[in-house]
Amino acid sequence: MKKKIVFFSSIATTILATVTAISGILLTNRLMYIKPKDPTFVYERETKARRFDEVWYNECPKQELSISSPNGYTIKGIFLKPLETTNTIIICHGVTENKINSVKYARMFERLGFNMVVYDHRRHGDSGGKTTSYGYYEKFDLGAVVQEIRSIIGEDALLGIHGESMGAATTLLYAGTVNDGGNFYISDCAFSDFRELLYLIIKHTISFNFRAAVPISDLFMRLRDGYSLRSVTPKEVVQHIKKPVLFIHSIPDEFIPYEMAEDLFKLKPDPKMLLLFDKGGHAQSFNESPEQYELLVKEFLYQFVPNSGGFMDDGEEPAS
Structure with a gap:
């Protein structure tokens, strides 16, 4: 039973990490590479x-x-x-x-x-x-x-x-x-406050109160572009x-x-x-x-x- 719990827990953790990574990359891609007119x-x-x-x-x-x-x-x-x-x-x-x-x-x-x-x-x-x-x-x-x-x-x-x-x-x-x-x-x-603006944009775009998107974006922005959204x-x-x-x-x-x-x-x-x-x-x-x-x-x-x-x-x- 313990092995099953550990196994499924590992799967859940992996899925969560994967979803977080994909979300972080997609969100920061939209920010970093927004298309100029x-x-x-x-x-x-x-x-x-x-x-x-x-x-x-x-x-x-x-x-x-x-x-x-x-x-x-x-x-x-x-x-x-x-x-x-x-x-x-x-x-x-x-x-x-x-x-x-x-x-x-x-x-x-x-x-x-x-x-x-x-x-x-x-x-x-x-x-x-x-x-x-x-x-x-x-x-x-x-x-x-x-x-x-x-x-x-x-x-x-x-x-x-x-x-x-x-x-x-x-x-x-x-x-x-x-x-x-x-x-x-x-x-x-x-x-x-760019973080608050980003939250409003995400909320209006996907019609969902997904505040976790902002800290996820912040984490990946630091990793990918070298600064925190807190600095904006x-x-x-x-x-x-x-x-x-x-x-x-x-x-x-x-x-x-x-x-x-x-x-x-x-x-x-x-x-x-x-x-x-x-x-x-x-x-x-x-x-x-x-x-x-x-x-x-x-x-x-x-x-x-x-x-x-x-x-x-x-x-x-x-x-x-």
């Missing part, structure tokens, strides 16, 4: 929506960027210079997108007195890298981009960083854990950010809950600002309400970034 699709989508101004883009003075990542590959980007200024904003795109998606913010920041840097995150667009890490390795890449841009515009120049979705999480992780080289930050629809938690580092941060989110966002922006805002010490848009899905606040979005950024700069002069008309102050 085709660049042609992004270009056509942005052009059709009139968010990518091709005439302006082609005529705009620009500098191609090829930056060495501390993670061992090349980061590709473009420095758009429509203005004679050192004021610069770096744009971090969301997961599956690329730098063309970031160009939609160019004319807005031009009106606000900034030149702009767009670049491809690792494993997106023209940049290298084998996996997507949702901000963990990307924050070090952002640090390399900041260092390169600082070498061009100077240490005393005004430099901001704007991030969207994963790019926003990357921005906050950079500002809170890496040598902070920005003067201000704009976080558009960032997640506050902006809410744990946002309290260390001393520079001004503007938090943006849309209430109808069904991918990353807007409450995550509220959590981040509460944890971030002053100076800070939060605005929740009444319409727009995930990463759609600017697309749905571009004029309101620009007024918000203008007010944020006016209140918290005094050296960004030139963005108000005739000395006019924005409405509170």
Whole structure:
């Protein structure tokens, strides 16, 4: 009898281990190798929506960027210079997108007195890298981009960083854990805790309360990609950010809950600002309400970034 118990116990253990291994590999495969959007699709989508101004883009003075990542590959980007200024904003795109998606913010920041840097995150667009890490390795890449841009515009120049979705999480992780080289930050629809977001995605995808999937994913992510999901938690580092941060989110966002922006805002010490848009899905606040979005950024700069002069008309102050 004891031999049978040991035998069946061994079989059960083996089956459990096999199922865990298969689940861990499948889950982390979906995370690590999430398929980026085709660049042609992004270009056509942005052009059709009139968010990518091709005439302006082609005529705009620009500098191609090829930056060495501390993670061992090349980061590709473009420095758009429509203005004679050192004021610069770096744009971090969301997961599956690329730098063309970031160009939609160019004319807005031009009106606000900034030149702009767009670049491809690792494993997106023209940049290298084998996996997507949702901000963990990307924050070090952002640090390399900041260092390169600082070498061009100077240490005393005004430099901001704007991030969207994963790019926003990357921005906050950079500002809170890496040598902070920005003067201000704009976080558009960032997640506050990747583990909690992953749980929500799994729950909505398979309609099952399978919380064990998150620790399984964490274990296999550490084994396969060298980091823990615990390291992708902006809410744990946002309290260390001393520079001004503007938090943006849309209430109808069904991918990353807007409450995550509220959590981040509460944890971030002053100076800070939060605005929740009444319409727009995930990463759609600017697309749905571009004029309101620009007024918000203008007010944020006016209140918290005094050296960004030139963005108000005739000395006019924005409405509170």
